[in-house]
Amino acid sequence: MITDALVIGAGTAGLTAGIRLARGGLRVTVVASGEGCLPLASGTIDVLGFAPEAVQSPRGALPGFLDANPEHPYRISGLAGLEQSLAWFVKTTEPLGYHGELSRNQWVPTVLGGLRPTALVPRSMAAADLGAGGEVLIAGIRGFRDFHPALLAANLGRAAAAPAPAIRTRAVELEWPGSAGDMPPFRLARRLEDPEIRRRLAAQLHSQLGDATAVGLPAVLGRERAAEVHADLEQRLGRPVFEIPGLPPSLPGLRLFDCMRRALLDAGGRLLMGSTAISATHHRDTVDSVTITQASRPVKVSTGFVVLATGGFATGGIVRQPDGQLQEPVFGLPVHGLAPGQEPFGDVYLAEHPLDRVGLSTDAEGRPLGVAGGPHAVNLYAAGAVLAGALPWREKSGEGVSLATGWHAAEAILSGRREDAA
Amino acid sequence: MPREVDGMSLLMETEGMGVRPSLDGCIKCTICESACPYAAVTERFPGPKTVGPQEERFRHGPLSADWSVDYCSGCGICSRVCPQDVRIAEINSRARAQLKEQRGIPLRDQLLARPDVMGRLGRPIRPLFNWAMGTPLVRFPVERVIGIHRKAAVPTVAPRTFQQWARRHPRRPAQDRVVYFHGCSTNYFEPRLGRMVVAVLEHQGLAVEIPQQGCCGLPLQSNGNFPAARTYATRLARQLRSAPSEVPVIASSTSCALMLKREAREILGVEDPALVDVSQRTYDIFEYLRDLHEQGRLKTDFVPVELTVAYHAPCQQQNQLIGKPALDVLALVPGLKLVELDRDCCGVGGTYGIKREKYEISMAVGAGLFSDIKHTAPDLVLCDSETCRWHIAKATGFPVIHPLELLHRAYGGH
Incomplete structure (x- = not known):
């Protein structure tokens, strides 16, 4: 197989790099051993939520944050690159209607009724920002095991920290119109694309609205026709409706995956789902092919550029060998962030582990460093959670890092080609 | 300097893991469930994770929790999207066979599982068969008695098999040879496609060999008859192996190609050397043509x-x-x-x-x-x-x- 650019990984970072490169005129192949983080993601774009105290303005906090964390992946794109990547993202995912300002985090409810900061939300969560308080009705569906409106509403009522105005909440549980069988979110989403089901749900809700200025529902408001489902419910209820993402599978994440995958294909890119990149060949200081698995025999993909976006330890971008050595498995790149002899795991399960911060170190352009200390290859870039130096779940920076570094990897490749052409 | 990773040995490791032990890698992330097109539309199929890695724990010997795994179509999307390399569809295919072994395979499924037999029986009574399958008045009783839906698409039987044509087709001598694996459908229902495949391959200057060949066993496998499927797959591999070991085997039926490439080995566990050999050199027709093009050898x-x-x-x-x-x-x-x-x-x-x-x-x-x-x-x-x-x-x-x-x-x- 021959391609101009091979992107390994189909999460936010890989798809971002792939779409940009394909739009830039390269033949792009995105290869992924499975669907990445997106079907599990909330669908919001976190940039910086805690540093370590709560961040109101990511733009305001980022310079100080980078000074304190000089190895953070945001240094690769810089603040300007981050802003460009977010603008690019909003445009690329236009059908989902993402909005938000880098100067102001939005505080959206979690499925347990906490509030968490995020920079961009899709249209289906436009009314979810409760940072300024409000009077909301939380509506669940009886039998849907992953969403408990009474618990959510009670916690949310306590969540607003002074001096923020209070959030007044009420909870209601709706009867699902139709079969009371098992209700996985993807099936609820599909059923809600039927206007008759929506009409009957909205009729139940109407009598319960009271003074509520907005209605929060589990994030199951359609998949393919999500925009129509959301708009129709708002119109029927006469007030804003917002989704509250919960346990996976996550419809807002799946919609984002659908949208970005479609953008890749529309730009002429290829997506090879289910193949694993296993090794690479090099010519001097350049990667010239990557070997990937197929159904019966591995095949070499000859490529001009590679973007490595395989994720962190949890998704196999970093592996731990039986002897305890950490390694990046495709190129054998050294992994940084753990001192020699340091135990990778701490004692408390739900706490920070030293392993959480490990990843690849890169040069200023985002090229991962090899065993000799310099860039491993001139045409190899790394993006997303495979990079060292971030702690996304604590910082609330995951999507921002993936977007900024994926976007930047494509930028570096495209501008290099422009220079070569000039 | 860049370090070489031994890709082959890594691959062997993954393959060595086997189908059933792979479920240990399941982290219950539900990515397969949200990608399953069947679970999305019917409650009869609770989803690949539920009937696969989850229910597998309750399967001991011939016992199975319920029938729901029979509502898996075997499309394999779950295995493709799984980020943990759990062989979900393969686990489910085996579970289905176990279920069938325990409860028996209905006559209809025995029939549908043998396209070669259908083709052979249908051809002598071709006009009657084709008329009957196209006539709603006949399809109603067929649905009631046999259980084939009256509106389902059924192919028509061709007057001459592809093999009959191939036997008379003059073989063109050429240095580069390929073996053509046409499959049952081309032989009995769409021999036209087979003739076009031969024409396109010969146009590239290739000598096309068309050995006598039977069914790959895929329909038997998906209808739960593993013993018969193993026999079919092994026999086919031996038939296709008539040419020397470096000659590529080109398939125009894409599901049968996958059977040879992987499923017979992975799902059925066939270890016959003929199959192992053929699986390594089987190509989908367009995979092969794309390779030719990348080598600058495809006629344009x-x-x-x-x-x-x-x-x-x-x-x-x-x-x-x-x-x-x-x-x-x-x-x-x-x-x-x-x-x-x-x-x-x-x-x-x-x-x-x-x-x-x-x-x-x-x-x-x-x-x-x-x-x-x-x-x-x-x-x-x-x-x-x-x-x-x-x-x-x-x-x-x-x-x-x-x-x-x-x-x-x-x-x-x-």
Whole structure:
């Protein structure tokens, strides 16, 4: 197989790099051993939520944050690159209607009724920002095991920290119109694309609205026709409706995956789902092919550029060998962030582990460093959670890092080609 | 300097893990469930994770928790999207066979599982068979008695088999040889496609060998008859091995190609050396043509084809993990407007959607694809898999052909 650019990984970072490169005129192949983080993601774009105290303005906090964390992946794109990547993202995912300002985090409810900061939300969560308080009705569906409106509403009522105005909440549980069988979110989403089901749900809700200025529902408001489902419910209820993402599978994440995958294909890119990149060949200081698995025999993909976006330890971008050595498995790149002899795991399960911060170190352009200390290859870039130096779940920076570094990897490749052409 | 990683040994490690132990890698992330086109439309199928890694814990010997795994079509999307390399579809295929072993395989499924027998029996009474299958008055009792849905697409039997044609077709001597694995469908139902494959391959200057060959056993496997499927797959591999070991085996039936490449080994556990050998050198026809093109050896003396065509990559083609080589090759044809249909499954799942109790599920799964096709309104729809072609044609009314037929036309063929 021959391609101009091979992107390994189909999460936010890989798809971002792939779409940009394909739009830039390269033949792009995105290869992924499975669907990445997106079907599990909330669908919001976190940039910086805690540093370590709560961040109101990511733009305001980022310079100080980078000074304190000089190895953070945001240094690769810089603040300007981050802003460009977010603008690019909003445009690329236009059908989902993402909005938000880098100067102001939005505080959206979690499925347990906490509030968490995020920079961009899709249209289906436009009314979810409760940072300024409000009077909301939380509506669940009886039998849907992953969403408990009474618990959510009670916690949310306590969540607003002074001096923020209070959030007044009420909870209601709706009867699902139709079969009371098992209700996985993807099936609820599909059923809600039927206007008759929506009409009957909205009729139940109407009598319960009271003074509520907005209605929060589990994030199951359609998949393919999500925009129509959301708009129709708002119109029927006469007030804003917002989704509250919960346990996976996550419809807002799946919609984002659908949208970005479609953008890749529309730009002429290829997506090879289910193949694993296993090794690479090099010519001097350049990667010239990557070997990937197929159904019966591995095949070499000859490529001009590679973007490595395989994720962190949890998704196999970093592996731990039986002897305890950490390694990046495709190129054998050294992994940084753990001192020699340091135990990778701490004692408390739900706490920070030293392993959480490990990843690849890169040069200023985002090229991962090899065993000799310099860039491993001139045409190899790394993006997303495979990079060292971030702690996304604590910082609330995951999507921002993936977007900024994926976007930047494509930028570096495209501008290099422009220079070569000039 | 860059370090070489021994890719082959890594691969062997993954393969050595085996189908059932792979469920240990399941982190219950539900990515497979949200990607499953069947779980999305029917409560009868609770989802690949539920009937697979989850229920597998309750399967001891012949005991199975319930029937729901029979509502898996075997499309394999779950295994493809799983980020932890759990062999979900393969686990479910084995569980289905276990269930059938325990409870027996209905006569209908025994029949549908043997396209070669259907073809052989149907041909002597061809006019009657084709008339009967096209006549609603006959299809009603067929549905009631046998359980084949009255509206399901059924192919028509051709007057002459492809093998009959091949025996008289003069062999062209050439240095480079290929073996053509045509499959049952080409032999009995679409011999035209086989003739075009031979013409396109010979146009590249290749000598095409067409050994006597039987069924690959895939329909038997998907209907739960593993012992018979193993016999079929092994026999076929030996037949295709008539040529020396370096000669590629080219397949135009994409699901049968996958059977040879992986499923017979992985799902059925066949370890016959003939099959292991053949699986390593089996190519999907467009995979092979794309390789030729990348080596600068593909003839590009195309005539313009001024058509808009919509391409659907079937599941079993995608499961070969070769991308969409038909799109790569057809992009070379001048005048052709190619639309890529971004849908996973048409719903037929080989013989799944033909069955009375599953037809409606099958149509619901395919609804998105059918509506995309109607919206695109192409001159032709292209699809590499025969059962999908028949199903899509019947459901949409659009003509659906193998992409190779279009390539044949682009080479000036009729």
